[in-house]
Amino acid sequence: MTLRSMYNDIRGVLAATVVYPLTELYEKRDIRSKSSWIRSEIDLPAVGRRKRAERRLVDVVRFCAEKVPYYRDLFQSLGFSVEKLEKDMAYLQDLPYLTKDVIREQGARLLREDHAGMRIHVCKTGGSTGPSAHIYYDQEAADWSAAITQECRRRIGNTHWRSELHFASKFPEVFPLRDRMREHMKCFAMNRDNIFFSTFAPDELEDIWRTMKSIRPHLAHAHPSTADHLAAHVESTRGADKAFKIFESSGELLEPRQRERIERALRCRVIDRYGLAEAGVVAYQIDPANTDMRFFEFFVWPEIRPDEEADLIDVPADGNGGELVITTLRNSLMPLLRYRTGDNAILAERPEGFVIPRMVGRIHDVIMLGGKPLPTHYIQDVLDRVGGVREFQIEIRGGKPVFRIVPEEGNDPDVIRQRVHAWWADEVVVEFISLADLKLVGRRQKFRHLVS
16 A cells, blocks of 8 residues: 555545535535435335426425416416426426526526525526526535435445546646635535646646646546546557546546446446436436436426437337426425436336436537647637627638627626736637627537537
8 A cells, every 4th residue: 555545535534524524514514314215215216216306396396386486477478387297297397498598588587585584595507508598506406416426426436535636727827825725625525636737738638647646636536528538648658557446427428438448447336327407416327337327306306308319229118219308396485396407318117217328418518729639628618718808709711710709798808808918818709799690500509618
């Protein structure tokens, strides 16, 4: 055992038994009890679990009718009756789908009207399935989301005392001491390290791999495109090597070819999961030996919207393929009823409950900028830090990337342009457009950050 491995183990024991409980108490959060409930609920018979989820769904719809202005008016205009839903869940289909467009248009009318004084967490959706929107969580919802992730990782062998490594975007500025101390304590409580990067250049990939070898985490969490580039680098320089035991994929579609190369070159187990800003992690590969992802119907209720152009082949007899639609069951601040995720999936019913055997969804692209390959999720992180950017697309013209930016209302485009040029000088061209000018691609007219 290396000194670093001993350090990881000692920190893990302290984190799990002392630091995390104290942090939870200090932050006034309740995650561990929810993790315990989830641990029990997942293993209960699927039929009873589904009935309990359906009852909760009815309660959420009733709450929306009473407390959420948008839904109250919508139900009245449709003549929708919660009592009918209690008798037959099929009546849920009488409600129209919720989209990002509706979320942006309705704004605060989608929040419970008595939210004043509540502790609120804001999350911005990604841009892979349409222009971004802001989603608001109450503390209970944030804690449920954290508990889901905690229990899922426990089931694949990454208990709290085992160390984690998370990939994050690298920024040149120095953060205030208070923020750095808070992040340090958070990482200690989570038994976690961060690794920061900005490109897929060979020298940076080499630094990343050497850092991972020195840290020796049990689990590494990153976009599959990041791990795939790293695996390709290791394969070309070493053939194969090992720095961690589990790779947890997140944020993008994990393709079979990526899974195979990551497992082969990095000599690890690959675990897939599906989450979104609108709800958190809703499906997870809790059995390392089975690539199906278990869907957590007690957290989010799933539906499939038929889509003839979904390109989902080999749909099993016990499943349906199309666009995944969700209803959140644990966020009383901003409940989402029948929300269209924009992601295509196969949803099947098995003895253990709902599962996703295959997903077709979000993929982040890579562009060449300043002679280096940059993933678009890094560019998105930079533009979030630049500020004033509501949405963006990148179009390659004459070999040079053109940043097509939709500014937030009231922000000065010249200031945004100056900040972007401060990052990349004249390597990029900046132009400002309206939301209507964003381009959709493919047969399904999906939004992508990189367009041709």
